[in-house]
Amino acid sequence: MPASGWFTVPADAIAAAILLFAACAKLVAPNALARSLEQLTGRPAFSGRATVRLIGAAEVLIAFGLLLEPSRLVASGLLCLLGLSFAALGGIGRARKVNEPCGCFGASSQQPLGMQNIVFGLLFLVIGVANLATADRLTDDVRAAPPLLAAGLLCVACAAAGRSLLSGRQPGLAGGRSGLAGRQPELGAG
């Protein structure tokens, strides 16, 4: 395995796991992100369930593309674009103090568009750039490693999120804002 593979294999697996986790949430429960996008953009055209499901489908395609050797570089380029989009949405949401939970990781995730999205967006950007910069092809003996690792990480993510759901704690980064009843409300864009 090339030296870069020690970084790109786990990095691709992590990115794929995150994308698949988020895609599942968007495909199952698109309303949360739809509301958040409508609040952010003020345009109902961006707030449809179909739009959110389309984003979820794109995440699935990019995730699988990252894990398949023939499509890894193309998927890495798309991952960079996706990361930039997430970071931009997070920045705009943070600047406008959007309160609506983004639903990026499902209905249990109460974090609005903000720092969480910026962090994940930058993570995707770094992984995508690393893949494009190295562009080393994985040898046959390790091609199974990224999807195996991604499968394991996805199951761990589901288990961890499920535990926090049952315990009543909200998954996601600390320091997020929420406008829901019972929590500290925040003034939107003011």
Place this chain on the structure above:
Amino acid sequence: MLILFAFVLLILAGAVGMLYAMCAELASRVGAGGTGTAEPTRYVRPLGRSTVFLRDSVPWPAQLADLRAQPDFLLVVLSTSCSSCNTIMEQLGTGGWADRAAGRLGVLMSTPDPQVAADTIGKYGLDAFPHYVDFNGDWVTAALGLSLSPVGLVFRHGLLEESYVFNHVDPLWTTFTEVMEWETHTQQNGARQVDSAAAASSAPSAQVV
């Protein structure tokens, strides 16, 4: 073969992810009693921030002049970028609050887009209340040091008595009316005590034989 197995395992993990997402969605829809979508418990509680007070140096907008002329009034601070505010707006628009409040309830709408605010006010019928569109929350931040919404502000004789966070208009209005009744009652009792003391001091003392 190993690669095929790896992808089959990934698809299975994806199915697990979908199941989790469904469970999370179900959990968000079902309340504690498991009887369907549960209405959150209504609450109102003092905001408790020392930075929130009325700055006399900041003039009030003309749109709230009628409200400010009231001896006591409730100003509800809302935002077009706040999901729980939409619920409050709906309550205000459908609960006959304009008649119930009789000019003692005003709405301040903070917004980054005045057109969105105008549309929102029209949509929920909030133009029946004294209202003011606060661009980017500039006035409410400068005049009151407030950066939250929804918040209810109780004013008496032009002074900010108390600020509350809340999730339903009913308990907020009840709190407002109770606070005002208590203040009135306290003042009346204080006046009676002063009158009694004055009457006692002017009464002739017993003669000393």
